Amino acid sequence: MTRLERLSLRVRIFLFFALIVVASSAILMAALYFALQRIGSDALPHLVLSGGLACFGIAFVSFWVWQKFDINVAQPIDLIVKDVRSLVHAGAPQHLTGETGKYLGFLNPAIREISAALVEAREETDSQVAAATASASRQKQRLESVLQELDQGVLICNLDNRILLYNRRALQILHVSGEMGLGRSLFSVVSAAPFRHALDRLSHRFETARHRHHPDGLSQMVICATADGRHTLQGRVSLLLNQDETAPSGFTVTFEDVTRQLAENVERDRLLQRARIKTIRLLLHAGPNDGQVENTSQEEECERQSSNWHCPECGATMRIIEICVRGQLPRSRAPPWKDAA
Template identity: 45%
Template sequence: MAERWSLRLRIFLFFALVGLGGLALFAGALVLAGARIGPEATPHLVLAGGIGGLGLLVLTAWVWQLFDENVARPIMLLSGELSATAEAKSTAARLSTDKARYLGALGPAAAGIAEALGRERSTAEGAVKAAIDEVLAEKAQLEAVLRDLRECVLICNLEHEILLYNAEAQRLLGLDAQIGLGRPLFRLVTEQPVRHALDRVKLRFADGRHRTHHDYLSVAVVCATRDGRLTLQGRLSLILDAAGDAVDGFVLTLRDATQPIADHAARDHLLKEMLEGLRRPTANLRAAAEILSGGMAPDAKTQARFVGVMTEEAETLARRIDRLAGAYNELRIGGWSMNDVTAIALVACARDRLADLPELELAHAGADCWLNCDSFSVVEMLALFCREIAGATGVGRIEIAATPDGGHVFVDLVWQGVPLGESAFEPWLNRPLVEGLAGLTARDVLLHHRTEIWSERVGPDHARLRLPLQPAVEDHVSAPASELPARPEFYDFSLLRRRAAGKMAETPLTELACVVFDTETTGLFPSAGDEIVQIAGVRVLNGRVIRGERFDRLIDPGRRIPAASTRIHGITDAMVADQPDARAVLPAFHDFAADAVLVAHNAPFDLKFLQLKEGLIGRRFDNPVLDTVLLSAHLFGHGAEHTLDALAERFGIGFPEGQRHTAFADALVTAEVLCMLIPVLNARGVRTLGDALAVSDEAVAIRRKQARY
């Protein structure tokens, strides 16, 4: 029992024993003196003894207080920080020795130990880094493939939890609240098609049929996004364990098949309409033809009527064929890939295609601009036109200019000379552009782009071939496309071995899914009308920060932001004027934090703002909550500093420059602090969420008691 007592309690008991022992000895000495002197000295001895005993107790208490303040507390702080340094595995952690100034060489020695440990860790990390450089290079190659792969890639365990996704999955399935490591796959896609495909291929593996099956351990799958927005098509493939004896998970590759499937259905409908629509006029024409050619010699009036029927049906048939041909061309055209591209890029590619004609100079003229086209086929067509123009006119220089005008971008091939007649370039349109592409011609490219070309004079001595194309779909100048993370850091293969979790309280801290969040507000009093102006969060999974899974929104508070608050977080009324209000933002944050532990620094403050909005948004923030202030108090004692700045300095964590007191920067640093606290908590026996909640409750009780004094 005594082994579990804290150092301060033991020292207090030691001084109490010294005081009480001294008082007992003092009283014994006075009794002995009274026996020798006689009864007449008893009142004097009692008075002197009382004063001396009280003085002894006061002196003992005073010395204990000094010892506690200058020795016991600093020793506990040093031990806590040494533990944190040892367990947090940070090479940048710094040991504060300010309060250990009366401990002699102990403070500098502890700081030296921490520095030496940091140096040893740095050396060890360098050795480890050198040893795994080759692995990291292979990992980087894999990440580059995943990042640039234009198919959505998801790897899941058998509980259908996501353990890897690439940038295309993030783009296709949702950047905000839905996709995330450890989160259910079936929040993103419809469940039954994927389950059916998984059951099929698992049964194939169990029966051993995969060894001879042409698809081995994969199967085609068609599903949809949960909101029904997209139809997805791809393959599901099993992941086996190292021995190849058991299924560990599966890989799901998907692409957007909404338009191709719709086009296929439209073609089927078109074919059905063609068969049904052509049957009647064809039968009428056949019947009329049989009557006229059957030797029945109808009279002139009947013959005229039959000729009229045949003419009318022929015209009906011609109109229907024209309409069906047009509809078919629309479907055929719609299957081509169209992308935004710059004019300079088109010129550079066309120049490469004409590398075998060194005598022809191809130059870009005018300013660059963006346009929308199938760049491959357009480049091939421009290269063909340049070859033919050079061959027909003998010119050695052709300029390509792109000019936005009237809802089009006019791509002009300009040369010195006279315009070409239509009969001159008409044959070019029917020549195949590239071998192996089913005879693709320039006319096909024009049809695909719904455009045409013509030649005209430009100035007194120049001519051009003009090609109108569509402008770019996106605004690449004033509103550049938002960037996805440069590499897919969103993976965690430890989830591959994870099985269905029991009670959440029993989940180890190292396996928790957390959302660490922070708010910036108009003031400090939520119950008095202060409102949130910014909320941000970042996910922590399996003890590491998933920086690619973040939430960061400004909120219109519906009231003015005091200047004093703006001085702290830098958010002004103008910055939130066009932002959504809490009714729109907080449900999205609730989705982002679903099934996770909420973590904050001084959590009651931030959580109060959320709880006051539960009635407004119709949702409850009933997640388990951890507070890094309370966890720090448990580890380092209530006498240490537990501000976010102090914890960040203790663990060697830096704030992004100029972003202190922004919600996302504070949430990110709090997340890093949490990851440093978890191994220290584990070393102190706090291993599960339930343990962490219990010690947090103890810390709350202690702080409440301290507040009374």
Template identity: 35%
Template structure:
């Protein structure tokens, strides 16, 4: 009945009802107290009337709060989350018109406005798609031209951070470790040898040829360092004759020139979300008890500049050193035979520690997965002191703590589809979490939560969610 009335009239009736109920409670309390005067005296009667009035008004306040929370606060929170999701995450999120029916025309109006925004975004997206297609064609042409150059190419910033590498360079770097945009070149080549060559290059020459060892000391490479004439930094050219790369190999270009502009000297709390690099990971295990169970798989992807970087992934089976319970195999489909030749947990986690260097670690329900990393960190002497974000808590910030925050529920809200064959695989769940992160970041930024410190301050308000999940 109330839903058919105007919003202002409903609010007037609500407060009129509050006033009437309050007057009724006070009058009833006074009457009851007055009736007790002959038995208990005037003082006791007034005290009783006062107590009854207080408890009655508290009951009315609690009832009004429950009505507002259920019919105003929660719908407004859900409506704002849906609007921001539609506006900033490129998701056609549904708006619960029935749940917001007591907000008058607000929900239909928001639906209309965001619908128009989506239409305009789609029109703009077509123009962007045309421009992107042209850039992709030019990029493909550049990649084709690069195939004629029998070297692998890496562009490095003046701070010795990797800004670009091609497909053949990815193969070369991959012989040392998984290539990573924004990573230090010293993670792949011995620092002293590269610095010595770089110092010669900057002092007297525009190009220098040197032999350098891989950072792990088991490989040697003939490389040339070359100055860039139009921008700061330098180029490393790796001759194919000293590597195991094929000249006919594909040459996709992976790059992030903004990496050179990021100020890594800032305290992590002051750094913007846009300039951070994230390693999003997940584990599959023999069970749910980190103190007793073992890892059987690690999957991870990197997110730089708000996008997932293709090829910068970890998909590693791990030998747990014990039989995998059939109940666990039923979930993640990993068998004893599959992990028989895999590295042990200490080795796999040591490699992952390098992959996650200088990055913010992200996971869905991070305390569970981090417990395994800390467990082997104590054994191998590695310190897992990386900054951490948890997508469970980011989901609570955006959608409200009272919502469900499983990975499936979060992906459903953000229109992310997890292929059934990849669900409950470490890499599949890590990729889904990374997609969720990429859609959550612009929503957080739109709410002025644009630095790591601001976001983590908000996440602390929802820490109880993780305690309940674990």
């Protein structure tokens, strides 16, 4: 920006009129000088007096015209500019009247119409934003009320793995004291590797459009641990799409604590393995009848120890029907498990 551009409009107009005065006076002095050369030195006093009066008249008229121009043109334009800027940047009300810039033709009415349209558009935008915010707040409250009623932990995250929403059950399962805090990284409460792998698979499934025919769609089972490694979690990761369903916008995680269930399964397998080993040893070192008696006693012991075993699918108490050695024909057969994975 040049030095002249930093000056205000009124100062620049004044300099314009001052230039007119200087240029007119210079032209007049040049004309009088050439006249003096033709007439002679005897006319010098008359030419000086005439030139001085002419320069004074030019300066007076120029100053008077500049004053009228400043009052009726420059000042109204400056006022209109300030009013428009305050309206655009600060939303201040208009101070323009019909008398402001009445010599500017249609400029003042046009500016007033534009300002009124801007105020109306801004009010309409503010009302729409307020309505959308209220609607989003109501939807969020309904979603939170639904999440609070779920028995599983639920986390809603964005693509940056930042937590946007969660329920109270998630705090209990993750053993987080107090509030988790929105915007917190998901990987600060759970292990990262299983989720990264699941999200990579879901993203590739979406990019290749295989999710339309895949039985799981845009969800993937995941097993992970808490950040401290004390608890094991099992759940599903589901990819969320944008409104046009053209790109992922985030993902949801539903999970539950399976630490106790895994411990019970490990204990059950350990007891069964121990019972099998004891039965095999008895069959190898005892007679047929003794082996049958010992086998029956082992079954009773396993029956007593497995009274606290529960089915991982339905939660019902499980019971050992028979313990068989490899190659031995079972005396009974349990019903097949059709839904085994």
